[in-house]
Amino acid sequence: MFALGLTILIVAVVIGIPIFIALTFAAIFLMQAVMGMPPTSVPLTMFGSIDSFVLLAVPFFLLAGNIMADCGPARYIYVMVDSYVGHIRGGMAVTSVVTCIVYAAITGSTTATLAGVSALATPPMERAGYSRSFIAGLLAVSSTLGQMIPPSILMVLYGALALQNAGVLFMAGIIPGLMIGLALAVTGVWLSRRLQTEAHPRQNWHQRGTATAKSAPAVIMPVIVLGGIYGGIFTPTEAAAVACVYGFLVALLVYRKMTWANFFGQAVRSAVSNSSMIFLLIAAALLFSQPLAFARLPQEIAAWTVDAGLSQMHLVLLVVLLWLVMGMFLDTLPIMYLTLPVVLPALQAADVNLIYMNVILVITMQIAQVTPPFGLSLYVASGVMNVSIVQVVKSSLPFLAVLLVCLGLLIAFPQISLILPNLLGGRG
Numbered sequence: 001m002f003a004l005g006l007t008i009l010i011v012a013v014v015i016g017i018p019i020f021i022a023l024t025f026a027a028i029f030l031m032q033a034v035m036g037m038p039p040t041s042v043p044l045t046m047f048g049s050i051d052s053f054v055l056l057a058v059p060f061f062l063l064a065g066n067i068m069a070d071c072g073p074a075r076y077i078y079v080m081v082d083s084y085v086g087h088i089r090g091g092m093a094v095t096s097v098v099t100c101i102v103y104a105a106i107t108g109s110t111t112a113t114l115a116g117v118s119a120l121a122t123p124p125m126e127r128a129g130y131s132r133s134f135i136a137g138l139l140a141v142s143s144t145l146g147q148m149i150p151p152s153i154l155m156v157l158y159g160a161l162a163l164q165n166a167g168v169l170f171m172a173g174i175i176p177g178l179m180i181g182l183a184l185a186v187t188g189v190w191l192s193r194r195l196q197t198e199a200h201p202r203q204n205w206h207q208r209g210t211a212t213a214k215s216a217p218a219v220i221m222p223v224i225v226l227g228g229i230y231g232g233i234f235t236p237t238e239a240a241a242v243a244c245v246y247g248f249l250v251a252l253l254v255y256r257k258m259t260w261a262n263f264f265g266q267a268v269r270s271a272v273s274n275s276s277m278i279f280l281l282i283a284a285a286l287l288f289s290q291p292l293a294f295a296r297l298p299q300e301i302a303a304w305t306v307d308a309g310l311s312q313m314h315l316v317l318l319v320v321l322l323w324l325v326m327g328m329f330l331d332t333l334p335i336m337y338l339t340l341p342v343v344l345p346a347l348q349a350a351d352v353n354l355i356y357m358n359v360i361l362v363i364t365m366q367i368a369q370v371t372p373p374f375g376l377s378l379y380v381a382s383g384v385m386n387v388s389i390v391q392v393v394k395s396s397l398p399f400l401a402v403l404l405v406c407l408g409l410l411i412a413f414p415q416i417s418l419i420l421p422n423l424l425g426g427r428g
Contacts, residue, residue, distance in 0.1 A: 002295060005030035009288070019334050020277075023284035030291035042287065049286035050279045053237055054160045058153055059275035060240030064247045066267035068106045068218060069116045071251035071258045077102050078120040080215035083208045086200035092128055093188030096121045096135070097142045101181045104146035105222035109153065109274075110369060111380055114143035118384050129197040133387050137395025140381035141403065142184055144366035147332070148177040151225055151243075154332065154362055156236065157282070161340045162354050166236040167229040169358045171420040176359050176410055180366075183402045191398060217250045230424065278333060285337030292341060302345040315350050316357070316411060319343050320364055327368025331376055335368065336361070359410055359417040367403050370396050 005026050012022035024046075031037045078099045085091040085098070096117060103113045118139050125135050147154045150170030159166040203211075224246060225239045234242060251258040305315055322343075326335045340361075347357055369377040372393050381396075382389045410416055 002030065002034055002291070005033070005291065019330070020280045020284040023281075023288045023334075027284070027288040027291060030288075034291055035294050045290060046283035046287050049283050052160060054156065054166065055279070055282070057151075057156045057166065057237040057240040058278055059271055060237065060244050061151055061153055061156070062109065062274050063267065063271035064221070064240060064243035065106055065109055065112055066270050067244065067247035067251055067258075067263070068221065069103070069112050070262050070266040070270070071247075071255075075116075075120060076211070076215040076255075077106075077218055078117070080208075080211040080219075082124070082200065083203045083211040087202035088189070089199045090189035090192030090197065091199055092121070092125050092130065092197070093138060093192045094185045096125070096138055097181055097185040097188055100139065100142040100145050101149055101177070102219060102222075104143070104149040104177075105151070106218065110143050110146045110377060112270075113146045114139055114377060114380050115384055117143065118381070122385065124200075128199070129195065130192070131195070131395075132385055133391035133395045134191070134195065136381040136385040136387045136392045137397075137399060138184075138188055139385075140375075140377045140392055140396050141366075141370050141399035142181075143381075144369045144377060144403075145177055145181055145184075147362050147366050147369075148173045148180060148359075150174060150177075151222070151236070151240070152362065153278075154336070154365060155358060157278075157333070157336060158340070158358050158361060159236075161336070162344055162358070164354055164358065168355060168421050170226065170229065170236070171424060172355050172359050172417045173362065174420055176363065176406070176417055179409075179416065180363070180403065180406045183406055184399055187398055187402050217254050221246055221250070281333050282337060285334065286341075288338070289341040297342060299345060301342060302349040305346045305350060310350065312350050312352050313411075315346065316352060316360065319347070319357075320360060320407070320411065323361065323364040324367065324371070327364065327375075328371050329374055330368075332365040332368055335365065353414065353418065355421055356414045356417045360407070363403065363407050363410060367400065367407065370400050370403070 008029055009022055009026035012025060013019055028042055031041065032039075078095065081098045081102070082092065082095040085094045088094070099117050099121065100113055103117055118135070121139065122132070122135055126132060146152070150173050152170065152173060155169040155173060156166050158164070159169050221243060225243050228234045228242060229236055229239050248258070310318070319339075322339065323335060326339070344354070347354065369375050372378065378389060378392050378396065381387070382392045385392070
């Protein structure tokens with residue numbers, strides 16, 4: 001019966017049924033056929049799985065990011081960064097990567113970062129001689145930094161599943177995020193020079209100061225959020241709410257770009273839509289985890305890893321391989337909620353640091369976003385940039401290779417992820 005339930009799930013996903021529906025149907029079948037639970041337990045379990053103070057950070061961070069992206073503030077970031085590096089040959093690629101880093105820290109969303117930065121970067125880069133396919137490949141990969149640069153929604157969700165403090169997880173992502181951003185920027189400069197692209201005239205310090213002053217209110221938001229968390233002023237969930245209020249006031253009073261249409265019609269609507277999708281998926285995945293727990297599958301896997309004598313590194317590599325293969329076919333949230341309840345007990349049994357695994361998970365999910373044939377960022381970039389998916393894939397391959405190299409470094413050297421948590425006492 002258990003195998004039949006898994007077959008129902010796989011067939012439903014293959015024929016195109018939305019994954020949260022497929023998970024729910026498979027879970028209901030298993031709960032009825034294997035566990036003998038009454039139908040009333042289904043809504044109770046689903047509601048209980050999302051009835052969490054920690055998870056409240058997700059809609060708040062989404063709304064804060066949408067306000068900054070849709071209501072004016074974030075658009076000044078590109079101009080500021082470009083004023084410092086746009087005169088370097090290949091500097092516009094650096095501008096795009098750095099803007100993605102700052103934009104990601106504001107929005108916490110890959111899709112919002114990709115859509116926002118592409119609108120800003122594409123016209124000037126095309127005038128400088130960059131092909132639209134190159135821009136699409138660069139931004140498809142760079143936008144995934146929204147998953148690593150704090151505040152990261154993936155880290156909030158991982159923290160809720162792994163019972164880890166989100167603030168500590170945010171700390172762990174800072175150095176890896178900057179390292180990945182630097183590697184992507186260097187690769188972008190190298191490729192840009194091979195394409196014989198042009199550069200802007202150098203801007204003077206007055207122009208740079210003006211651009212910096214205009215962008216400062218937007219750039220300060222992640223500083224306020226992270227400073228408040230690490231200063232003990234508020235929790236990550238409270239920080240997300242503070243970010244909403246700050247973004248609203250800055251858009252309304254400082255930039256004066258907020259309107260009824262872009263606030264309710266874009267920012268709020270998008271936040272509600274994305275939050276609903278995330279919570280439906282969380283509820284369905286955790287419902288499906290109930291039969292897995294009843295069958296003691298996580299405990300059996302943990303016992304197997306101990307009996308097999310797998311080293312920590314072998315276990316980490318095995319889990320990463322699983323995530324990479326699943327990333328070719330599934331989006332990030334289904335991968336997380338299907339695998340973490342199963343692999344976390346095995347990782348804990350092998351004494352693998354869960355803060356370190358958070359960073360490994362996030363960069364693996366970044367890779368999943370740009371891995372053919374179903375990488376979400378590839379299709380978003382194709383749609384936003386009006387470039388064929390084949391061209392986007394070809395242009396993204398050098399940057400995807402950079403992510404894979406960074407993944408190898410982060411696996412081999414855990415201290416890259418743990419240095420800040422250890423220095424600040426957040427060992428987890």
